[in-house]
Amino acid sequence: MIAQKTAKGSRSEDRLLSFVLLIAITVTLTPVLRLFLEGVTAQDRFSLSLMRDVLGQDSTHRALWHSLTTAGLGTLVSVLIGSTFAFLVALTDLRAKAALVFCLMIPMMIPPQITALSWTQIMGPSSVLLKTIGMAPPLGAPQPLYSPAGIILLLGVQHSSIVFLTLRAGLRAIPQEVIEAARISGAKGLRVWWQIIVPLCLPSLAAGIAITFVTALGNFGIPAMLGIPAGYVTLPTLIYQKLAGLGTSVLAEVAVLAMLIGFVAICGILLQRFFQSQQRVHLVGSSSRPLAIALGRARLPIEALLWMIVAVILLLPMLGLLATSLVPAYGVPLRFDTVTLSSWYETLFRQPATSRAFFNSFSLAIGTAVVLIVICLPLAWLMERNPTRLGRLFDALVDLPYALPGVVLAIAMILLLINLPFTDATLYGTIWIIFLAYLARFLTVMFRPIQASIRQLDPAMNEAAQSVGASLWQRLRTIILPLSAPSAAAGTILVFLTAFNELTVSALLWSSGTETLGVMIFNLDDSGETVMASALAMTIVLVVMALMAAIQLSARNLPKGVVPWQT
Amino acid sequence: MADIRLASVAKHFDGVPALHPLTAHIHDGEFVALLGPSGCGKSTLLRLLAGFEAPSQGSLMIGDTEVANAQSGQAVPPEARNIGFVFQSYALWPHMTVRRNVSYPLEVRGLGKAERIAQTDAALQATGLEKFADRMPSDLSGGQRQRIALARCLVSDPQAVLLDEPLANLDVALRASMQDVFSDFHKRTGATMVYVTHDQAEAMAMADRIAVMFEGRIVQLDTPETLYAQPRSTFVAGFVGEGTVLPINGIERQDNITRARLYGERIAIRTDADHPNQICIRPENINITETGDLRSIVQRSTYLGGRYRLTLQLPNGALLKAESPERYADGRQLGLSIQMPWAFTEA
Ligand SMILES: Nc1ncnc2c1ncn2[C@@H]1O[C@H](COP(=O)(O)OP(=O)(O)O)[C@@H](O)[C@H]1O
Ligand SMILES: [Mg+2]
Numbered sequence: 071m072i073a074q075k076t077a078k079g080s081r082s083e084d085r086l087l088s089f090v091l092l093i094a095i096t097v098t099l100t101p102v103l104r105l106f107l108e109g110v111t112a113q114d115r116f117s118l119s120l121m122r123d124v125l126g127q128d129s130t131h132r133a134l135w136h137s138l139t140t141a142g143l144g145t146l147v148s149v150l151i152g153s154t155f156a157f158l159v160a161l162t163d164l165r166a167k168a169a170l171v172f173c174l175m176i177p178m179m180i181p182p183q184i185t186a187l188s189w190t191q192i193m194g195p196s197s198v199l200l201k202t203i204g205m206a207p208p209l210g211a212p213q214p215l216y217s218p219a220g221i222i223l224l225l226g227v228q229h230s231s232i233v234f235l236t237l238r239a240g241l242r243a244i245p246q247e248v249i250e251a252a253r254i255s256g257a258k259g260l261r262v263w264w265q266i267i268v269p270l271c272l273p274s275l276a277a278g279i280a281i282t283f284v285t286a287l288g289n290f291g292i293p294a295m296l297g298i299p300a301g302y303v304t305l306p307t308l309i310y311q312k313l314a315g316l317g318t319s320v321l322a323e324v325a326v327l328a329m330l331i332g333f334v335a336i337c338g339i340l341l342q343r344f345f346q347s348q349q350r351v352h353l354v355g356s357s358s359r360p361l362a363i364a365l366g367r368a369r370l371p372i373e374a375l376l377w378m379i380v381a382v383i384l385l386l387p388m389l390g391l392l393a394t395s396l397v398p399a400y401g402v403p404l405r406f407d408t409v410t411l412s413s414w415y416e417t418l419f420r421q422p423a424t425s426r427a428f429f430n431s432f433s434l435a436i437g438t439a440v441v442l443i444v445i446c447l448p449l450a451w452l453m454e455r456n457p458t459r460l461g462r463l464f465d466a467l468v469d470l471p472y473a474l475p476g477v478v479l480a481i482a483m484i485l486l487l488i489n490l491p492f493t494d495a496t497l498y499g500t501i502w503i504i505f506l507a508y509l510a511r512f513l514t515v516m517f518r519p520i521q522a523s524i525r526q527l528d529p530a531m532n533e534a535a536q537s538v539g540a541s542l543w544q545r546l547r548t549i550i551l552p553l554s555a556p557s558a559a560a561g562t563i564l565v566f567l568t569a570f571n572e573l574t575v576s577a578l579l580w581s582s583g584t585e586t587l588g589v590m591i592f593n594l595d596d597s598g599e600t601v602m603a604s605a606l607a608m609t610i611v612l613v614v615m616a617l618m619a620a621i622q623l624s625a626r627n628l629p630k631g632v633v634p635w636q637t
Numbered sequence: 638m639a640d641i642r643l644a645s646v647a648k649h650f651d652g653v654p655a656l657h658p659l660t661a662h663i664h665d666g667e668f669v670a671l672l673g674p675s676g677c678g679k680s681t682l683l684r685l686l687a688g689f690e691a692p693s694q695g696s697l698m699i700g701d702t703e704v705a706n707a708q709s710g711q712a713v714p715p716e717a718r719n720i721g722f723v724f725q726s727y728a729l730w731p732h733m734t735v736r737r738n739v740s741y742p743l744e745v746r747g748l749g750k751a752e753r754i755a756q757t758d759a760a761l762q763a764t765g766l767e768k769f770a771d772r773m774p775s776d777l778s779g780g781q782r783q784r785i786a787l788a789r790c791l792v793s794d795p796q797a798v799l800l801d802e803p804l805a806n807l808d809v810a811l812r813a814s815m816q817d818v819f820s821d822f823h824k825r826t827g828a829t830m831v832y833v834t835h836d837q838a839e840a841m842a843m844a845d846r847i848a849v850m851f852e853g854r855i856v857q858l859d860t861p862e863t864l865y866a867q868p869r870s871t872f873v874a875g876f877v878g879e880g881t882v883l884p885i886n887g888i889e890r891q892d893n894i895t896r897a898r899l900y901g902e903r904i905a906i907r908t909d910a911d912h913p914n915q916i917c918i919r920p921e922n923i924n925i926t927e928t929g930d931l932r933s934i935v936q937r938s939t940y941l942g943g944r945y946r947l948t949l950q951l952p953n954g955a956l957l958k959a960e961s962p963e964r965y966a967d968g969r970q971l972g973l974s975i976q977m978p979w980a981f982t983e984a
Contacts, residue, residue, distance in 0.1 A: 245726060245728065247724045247726050248729075248730060250689055250715070250722070250724070250728065251722065251724060251729075251730070252730070253714070253715045253716045254687055254688075254715050254716070254721070254722040255742035255790075255793070256716045256717075256742050256745040256793065257716060258714065258717075261745065265741075266730060
């Protein structure tokens with residue numbers, strides 16, 4: 071009798087697992103497959119002629135070269151900033167580390183087009199901030215950020231936290247004894263750092279560099295805001311310009327471009343996974359107590375320097391943005407008699423387009439979070455309970471839609487949904503295509519925290535419930551859900567945050583009536599409404615910081631690895 | 638080589654005392670074991686000697702140099718103390734070969750290449766590691782890794798060698814042979830060694846003197862023999878050699894013989910205290926005789942090979958451990974006579 075019951079229980083679990091896996095795979099992986107098919111077919115037959123054509127064009131070469139140089143040098147900037155912070159925070163006795171780390175994470179969570187917008191507000195001839203303090207360059211002087219160097223700098227700032235997080239995780243895995251052994255052998259200061267610490271954290275640094283490069287390569291907001299005015303085109307902006315200018319007639323062509331950037335990205339991802347696996351050197355020992363090498367008299371100057379860097383990359387641009395949002399018209403200096411909230415009022419309450427964008431982004435973010443939680447909770451639990459080969463494959467690939475550049479996923483979604491199979495209907499131009507793209511892209515953002523918390527659950531809890539006769543559904547509802555709720559909540563906020571700010575995917579998928587907030591800022595700035603764009607951007611920054619603070623405050627109740635900036 | 642002097646050294650972590658003020662002298666060339674239950678502050682004391690922690694109070698001398706002084710705040714950093722440290726986790730550098738691990742202290746000191754190779758080879762040979770010199774530490778077994786760690790700290794001819802539970806990660810069989818490695822190492826080099834362990838057999842087997850620690854204090858620092866024969870507190874009597882401690886009273890002295898009353902019976906005791914109030918009874922202090930004055934009941938007898946260990950209950954409920962060549966049935970009444978137990982004063 072009991073044996074029968076268990077068998078039945080596990081069969082219902084098997085069925086549920088296959089079902090949920092099927093949905094998850096459909097949602098995440100079919101678009102990528104569809105894209106690949108498009109690139110290697112012409113008139114429904116296998117052909118590489120289109121690929122040859124597109125890859126032979128000069129514009130392709132130029133954009134590829136621009137993408138590689140800006141992403142490569144931007145990564146270098148990220149490494150400089152991120153590793154300086156990681157080494158100092160992980161190894162020394164700096165004070166107020168948590169606050170420092172939190173501030174360093176904000177640029178990562180602020181959408182790139184807002185980063186670009188805010189930096190342009192502290193440089194160039196029409197900067198309200200510079201005008202106000204009387205330091206603006208003469209009219210007609212070029213905006214220095216509209217250049218490859220500007221793109222590189224901002225890509226570097228935007229992604230330095232990725233290097234920081236991976237490197238710090240690697241540094242924390244180094245047992246304290248290994249460093250003490252070096253000191254007792256007579257090594258001191260920089261020698262310990264160079265001969266012991268650096269070699270041991272090299273794999274995680276390399277992994278961080280690879281994934282930063284991939285992220286910078288796929289960045290659309292920064293090269294779009296800074297590169298397009300300068301006529302400097304990268305692969306994502308080339309795809310955007312072609313599709314925006316010529317419509318879906320060039321779909322096959324941009325599919326090849328998307329495959330090209332996807333290919334480079336996958337090389338980077340593979341490299342990152344390789345280095346990550348190298349990290350598991352057999353280090354025996356505890357790393358329980360964090361290192362705190364005394365900086366001595368250098369501590370205060372170093373702290374001052376780090377906070378100054380944070381001020382320059384975070385505070386200054388935000389001040390510029392704020393200043394611009396408070397003037398009546400772009401170019402007017404901010405004074406007591408000119409300060410006004412009219413653009414805030416206009417943006418938040420008057421403009422129908424921005425209200426619509428708020429509504430769209432809000433619904434998309436909420437909808438995505440809700441659907442993903444429904445998929446991910448049972449999925450993570452069942453995958454942990456009965457590991458199958460399909461599950462392992464899914465586990466290895468689920469990050470792909472998120473790691474791949476957004477333009478790749480966007481093009482893939484268009485190809486997949488422009489003609490629904492067996493009908494004449496299309497989802498292209500509706501909000502549903504954006505929604506489905508978000509589901510694919512952010513599934514991993516929800517899945518990983520829940521997976522982390524379920525892995526830390528004692529399997530006996532479920533078995534105990536099973537032994538007293540609780541059905542699958544009862545167990546999910548009364549045992550698994552409450553125990554993984556904190557992580558699910560954190561995942562929800564993260565999904566909401568990322569979806570709310572999203573630009574790259576929606577930039578290619580929006581049409582009149584379905585614009586998102588990300589697109590709205592881009593469009594407002596593009597049409598010269600910089601003041602309104604700034605007010606909207608400021609609003610979003612405030613929402614982002616409030617949500618981040620909410621996660622930070624609940625961090626103590628969350629399992630390890632859920633809050634992305636607390637490894 | 639050098640001696641180590643601790644003058645009322647204490648250590649607090651965030652105001653919580655981990656070590657109470659302690660004063661001790663470890664002689665040049667001595668092998669001292671720090672023995673005590675987990676959490677009693679052994680590692681903290683060792684890390685103070687190494688310089689990984691600074692004392693909250695008191696001062697510390699190694700040889701003729703004062704290496705730490707809480708009053709003046711002056712401290713010699715670990716890298717300048719010329720001390721060897723063997724970690725429980727070995728703490729080998731996984732990205733260096735065995736040879737480079739061992740020669741690293743010489744490299745740091747800027748020794749010439751020829752000299753470095755010669756000294757490294759000598760250290761590898763002394764620990765029997767020549768064959769593995771070009772392997773990576775991750776390819777070796779636990780015992781071999783610990784020998785690399787030992788070679789690494791011997792290569793630079795340190796003033797003292799500190800070992801923090803170096804055998805705790807090894808299995809029982811390996812532990813015995815590694816004990817011999819450490820003992821031989823001590824005999825050959827004459828190094829001053831401080832060895833942390835929670836295993837009393839390990840401490841007894843190797844140490845010249847044992848410092849028994851309890852709740853942040855050294856409760857007794859003596860040779861293993863003295864510690865066993867003359868414990869000075871209930872904790873030491875119980876922790877070392879599982880002695881039974883019972884209260885006595887009515888001390889009388891007569892012709893160099895001291896007697897006391899144990900549960901009403903008069904027995905002769907050994908002591909150096911004026912007013913001892915406890916005795917430590919070890920199995921060899923107990924004689925089983927039908928005429929014994931102290932009555933007891935056999936609770937259990939366990940075969941130890943060649944002899945039996947008896948757990949005996951006295952009329953007032955106290956338990957005693959005795960040994961006997963023959964088995965006694967459970968519940969049997971036995972008479973005991975207690976022969977010259979050690980007596981001490983406990984507050
Ligand atoms: N770095 C530290 N910070 C705070 N407390 C510590 C630290 N190191 C040790 N302690 C505390 O000091 C006490 C003694 O620890 P330790 O010396 O490691 O004990 P043992 O090695 O004898 O097991 C313990 O209560 C431990 O929690
Ligand atoms: Mg310890």
